[in-house]
Amino acid sequence: MNNLDESLLANIPPFRKLQLGQIREILDCATPKRFEVGTSVFEEGLDADRFYLLLDGHIRVIRTTPDGEQVTALYISSGQLFGIAAALGRSQYPATALTADECLTLSWPTRLWQDFVTKYDGFATESYKVVGARVDEMNNRIVEMATQQVEQRVACALLRLVNQAGKKVSHGVEIDFPITRQNISEMTGTTLHTVSRLLSAWEKSGIVASERRKIVVTNPHQLVLLSGT
Amino acid sequence: MNNLDESLLANIPPFRKLQLGQIREILDCATPKRFEVGTSVFEEGLDADRFYLLLDGHIRVIRTTPDGEQVTALYISSGQLFGIAAALGRSQYPATALTADECLTLSWPTRLWQDFVTKYDGFATESYKVVGARVDEMNNRIVEMATQQVEQRVACALLRLVNQAGKKVSHGVEIDFPITRQNISEMTGTTLHTVSRLLSAWEKSGIVASERRKIVVTNPHQLVLLSGT
């Protein structure tokens, strides 16, 4: 039992169609936890014993290659389930989840997944839609990496970030958490140098305005053109 | 009702744990169909109204970019489910399925998926494991494309093909369906020219032996070394 408010989940996909009483039940077995910037929620290879819902903040899901390079699999924004590999029959986490800013999560023991699926109508369907959307995004990234060159890929990556973590500001849309050139290079399979050069060029053309750890897209339309989609 | 044999499905993952009577029921609502080489089972963007099981042959799942380039998402070997996007909430096929050789499929109307899931214990779990494996493979490909260079990627692709469609022959392991340089380039995001050069070089080192539309890996170990994993 905890004192979280039902309305927290009422509008979030897998719970949206549930009744308040059911949401109450789910909340009562949830563990809330706050994570500082840059800490890990779970790590690649560990037993996938819990699944998570991100209530606030942004999470970077990364994989590390044998020689230590990092590749960003995806970014999670608030309101999304993550760490649900167990729902696809995996017993270990296939990736590491790092907080990109301060985060608030709810989590449940993995074994409850099956309970939720059988007990709450629509829970499974809605959850697997999340998986579907991610598979789709992964497919798109594969196509991108296979066919487009760096400038287009970086443009696509920026657009994805804007779509899922964009915050309107006076001069355009800002990416709502601290992000470095290095981070972007890890999303696109390039180097931070190349990303820096691209952003500099785009800044000159008035497409973006960036500072240290911060990017504002001032001309999204132009960015779409560059992305070649 | 049809005259297919229950043993067809008895050892295939989502059906493995079912009783023969249940398999019979499933078979009775299945439609078998044979496809010639190079024909399409379903196409990107069409209504995902059926899901499939590949009984025999090999299928190439591709996506086409706006400018007509093809990217191979994955290869399906016999015994695998495919076209199951609907299970993840998609109403259209996200890719096109082309036969790589002569194929035999069973298919069911999509609406039966939900029936199977509720009626047959373990069907859902086993099916989602298939999805899990594919997500995993996609993740690996993203990491590969982001960090490795062409030679390593092609080596990885070949190894994947060998693992899932390898047939032992006298001098090594042969890929069990016709495959062109072009096909491999579409799996790895390169050009057929580069693939051709690599295969020529590998042939000289005694790692592979290839002919027109045919590849035999004679020294898998060396290929693993090249793949850098």
Next chain:
DNA sequence: ATCCCAGTTTGATACAGCGCAAAGAGCGCA
């Protein structure tokens, strides 16, 4: 006020792999 460090910018150089081009080579078909 100063130091330090993480992040950024920019230049110079090298090279992997692409694009283009053209010549084989295997195979079905008439």
Next chain:
DNA sequence: TGCGCTCTTTGCGCTGTATCAAACTGGGAT
């Protein structure tokens, strides 16, 4: 037997990006 199609091989020049190197900047800690 020869034609035509698809697939393969190989050469050559070019260019997009990585790599190496070095300087700059802003902000937090002492």
